[in-house]
Amino acid sequence: MKVLLVDDEKELVSTLAERLSLRDIEADWVTTGEAAIKSVESKTYDIAVLDVKMPKISGIELKKKLEEINPVLKYIFITGHGSEDDFMTASSESGAEYYLVKPVNIDELIRKMKEILVNPDKRDFFQYPLEG
């Protein structure tokens, strides 16, 4: 499984990538939408984990751009939304397959990564919040 992590918080994605690599999951990380596009153009990933709110381009807009480059790429969104209303609004706007609310539980993230690859068409809006 090859994963691309995209979040403007460098210390979040870099640490998450390190923790995934300790679990034998190949994870690259970038902090901008532009870097994410370059990464997906140059390498084949199975899953992109996108922050919803990023400078210049939202995770939702980025998903649309990445879909043009790699139509089979799957997505998990991570969000700092604090309320159920925020979460549901963002979910319905994005059409994303999976959501996790920060702070993310790594075991839950991995479970969702495996699930999305086994069952790519399932939509799972309400898997939150997670205990950190």
Add this chain to the structure above:
Amino acid sequence: MDINSENALKFFGKMTASISHELKNVLAIINENAGLLEDLCAMAEKGRPVDPVRIKTVSGKVIKQVRRGDEIIRGLNKYAHSVDELDCDVDVNDILALVSGLSGRIALMRGISLEPDQIPDPVIINTNPFLLETLVWLFLDFAMDATGEKKTVCITSEKTPGKVVVRFSKLQGLAGMQPGIFPGDSEKSLLAALNATAAIDAAAEEIVISFG
């Protein structure tokens, strides 16, 4: 609810939503680094040596985020206390620094750099601090839309005889904006309540609020 109260409430909601997102990020980073420490401990328990420097680096990242969170909460606390008095002496520099700080993440999301230019001497006026913060935010919000390619808003205050001025400058995009759209009813109502006036100078790339 009158228009000033409505705008103040919207401002409060906007700021607290932004702050809660930022605090979520702080918690998420602490969470990952605490998790990484657990991972390293688990590895050590299985006999795989862990470099103490690695532990120190990770704990240093946690400490950095605790400081970041503390700074955010201090700003939030200061903001919350700005409703304590409806009429008091305030340093305009403090208000500009507070609103700039609170708006930092919103600006970042819009790809805009805020440059509050602090002058050393206090610029004191007697006013309603919360309404002043709301007014500064509304002007800053508009200024961020008017940055053009510079993507920068410089915010300064000045004290001249009988007048205090707040200036939003480097607004390259002002010239291309439709005339008359700003200030709108919300800003005009707050300006009246605070006994202030506003002027837009597209050629100078600035918006100026004058008090007194």
